[in-house]
Amino acid sequence: MSEVKTVGIVGSGVIGAGWAARCLARGYNVIATDPAPGAETVMASKIANAWPALIKIGWAQTPEPPAFSFTTDLEEVGRTADFVQENAPDRLDIKQKIFVDLDRVSRPDVILASSSSGLLPTDIQDACMHPERMIIGHPFNPSYLLPLCEVVGGEKTSQEAKERAGEFYKSLGMHVLQVRKEVDGYLSDRLQEAIWREILHMVKDGVATTQELDEAIVYGPGLRWALMGVNMTFTLAGGEAGMRHMLEHFGPALELPWTHLKAPELTEELIDRMVEGTTEQAKGRTIQEWEQLRDDCLIGLMQTLRQFDIASGKTLNDDEATKLTVNTERWESGCTVAAPLEQYSGTVLPGWVDYNGHMNEAAYLEACGWAADKLFRYVGIDEAYRTAGKSVFTVETHINYLKEVGVGEPIRITVQLLGVDDKRFHFFHQMYHGQTDDLLCTAEQLLVHVDLNASRACPFEPQVKQALDAVLAAHAHMETPANVGRQMQVKN
Ligand SMILES: NC(=O)c1ccc[n+]([C@@H]2O[C@H](COP(=O)([O-])OP(=O)(O)OC[C@H]3O[C@@H](n4cnc5c(N)ncnc54)[C@H](O)[C@@H]3O)[C@@H](O)[C@H]2O)c1
Incomplete structure (x- = not known):
């Protein structure tokens, strides 16, 4: 293709x-x-x-x-x-x-x-x-x-x-x-429809309102489903004996059965009850307002699950890892080097914020670390390079925290190369807000190239040195940022 x-x-x-x-x-x-x-x-x-x-x-x-x-x-x-x-x-x-x-x-x-x-x-x-x-x-x-x-x-x-x-x-x-087999409704809709049919039966029979049936999901099973679905949830519910115990325990109920499998007839009365119930639940908010609330909640939930590398959070992590590895741009002889390099964009993760809801000081460094990782890959320092026994270690970092940024907000990081010799390189990150373009922090770093087997500094491999020299040449005309080489002090 x-x-x-x-x-x-x-x-x-x-x-x-x-x-x-x-x-x-x-x-x-x-x-x-x-x-x-x-x-x-x-x-x-x-x-x-x-x-x-x-x-x-x-x-x-x-x-x-x-x-x-x-x-x-x-x-x-x-x-x-x-x-x-x-x-x-x-x-x-x-x-x-x-x-x-x-x-x-x-x-x-x-x-x-x-x-x-x-x-x-x-x-x-x-x-x-x-x-x-x-x-x-x-x-x-x-x-x-x-x-x-x-x-x-x-x-x-x-x-x-x-x-x-x-x-x-x-x-x-x-x-x-x-999906292994072609079946009507595929997998998810078949499951969703089973629940929906039961909802329609219970509303028709006056067992519960649409609101009560939604509560029956969102405060209990629904919270668990987003993490581990039905089967793993029931395995845990069976204690040490897991799924076997659950099937033995609930087997008789499954045979009753509790559920009504066939859908009820969609009479005008039933349709009215469903519509009136959900209109009341909407509490006067427009669909657009509900959509925005839903989106914010979904993003919050997925970002939280990222910390545990599970379910939809794992999908986000895998995607992020692909962005950093597979799709990473590489320097090639004769290519145009951006000045500065745009090395990272993402959002502030829930695990990165402090009790004020702002990105914490360590997280600024972590995000700059992702940007540095992209710079390494750009010049050829990747998994293969490390497996061959060479890597880079940070020897000095200086961060200036300039502006707070909250969870879920977009950020982007640029990198400017300031100096290179046979074994060291010196660069400068600038982190910006992805929407407002406000400068959020700067981070200056010095790294040394090491032989992992000998545990000591050693010269870059020639192809990496060539890439670093090319980036340095492309960045030579850039102004040296004001915070470079800055020292901390309280002026009396
Ligand atoms: N809404 C959901 O939750 C959902 C979820 C997953 C999949 N789907 C599927 O996605 C498809 C679209 O659903 P939807 O919810 O977006 O419906 P929709 O009614 O919002 O959109 C359907 C669109 O198709 C257009 N249309 C009508 N005839 C057309 C034609 N001949 N050629 C091109 N466009 C035509 C309509 O003008 C309309 O804009 C359906 O197959 C649906 O089953 C829907």
Whole structure:
């Protein structure tokens, strides 16, 4: 597959606009189509609403969303895009037609994906000439934030297409779940629907209100599900004997059964009860206000889970690690060196803040450490270099704390090289607020190159020295920052 640069979005409603926002934040171009009157304007406003969350999570690099292309011609999307994500209404006849039209004009190596919530890919791909590249890539609302993407292939989908699609979704910071068997509703929606059916039964039978049923989830099981799902949660609930004990204990109840499996009839009365219940729960707040609250909570939750490297927090950590390793730019002879180098961007993590809610002093250094790590990789000091027995150690650091920054706020760090000799290099970090551009801190560091086996300083390998010299030459014209070489003192 040629590299994906432009993503085609077909259907720009809730999910399509969410995909578009996510793709734009992750650096892709977007071309979209939707037949609804005014769809382009609505899509732009949906992307604008999602953008603050994408800044907070550390993906969006610009204060405003970049421009996207919009066309009323579906075939133009098919001809232009390197990957297409379809998000039209969940009706087989609509999706079949869209896929036949896209399939006719798209390059055969372009993946055609559908966001369908439960239709079978075998049915959607049926009339395509190149059905092997058609997959389901099922996201979760808000599709610009939630990590899960279920990848489902049909009878004619190739394994290669499923894998390539998975790689693309990973590049969007997602957790890819390759679904083994094509089943209605896939995995998550099948589980969600089971609960929803029970909710409808209980509201219909007057057992509980919509509010009470939501409380029954959010104060108990829901909190646990975000960490370890149902099966591991029940394993822990079974004590030392784990799942075996749980099944023995609750086996009789499972046979009763407690649940009503078949959905109740959706009478007008039941629909009214569901709508009235949820309207009361909304307490007069608009959907947009609820969406913003939901996004802030989701980001807070995911950032908290990062500290424990679990579930959606692990997805964020893995994504961050990819950013630092796989996608790291490397110096090459003759390349243009930025002055200064932009070495790190991210958000202030929950584990980085003190009791005032501000980034603590050690965390400023940790963030600058990530920036330094990128500089090392840029000049060729990476895992392979260390495995070969050479590395760099910090011998001196001087930090100036200039402005506080709170949890979830975006930061970016630049690095200016000040000096290099055979064994040492001297550089200067400047940390800025990602939105306001305020200077938050500066950190000056001196590092020495070491032979790890001999435990002593030694000259850089020639290729690293060459890269460092090139960076130094590119930074030579820059002004020496005021804080360089500064000493602490109280003037009396
Ligand atoms: N809403 C969710 O929670 C959710 C979650 C996961 C997946 N999905 C799936 O995503 C898809 C879109 O759902 P949504 O919630 O965004 O719906 P939506 O109603 O918000 O958006 C659908 C969009 O498709 C457009 N459309 C209609 N006919 C079209 C056509 N022929 N070609 C292109 N666009 C067309 C509509 O104008 C509308 O803007 C569905 O397949 C749905 O099952 C939805």
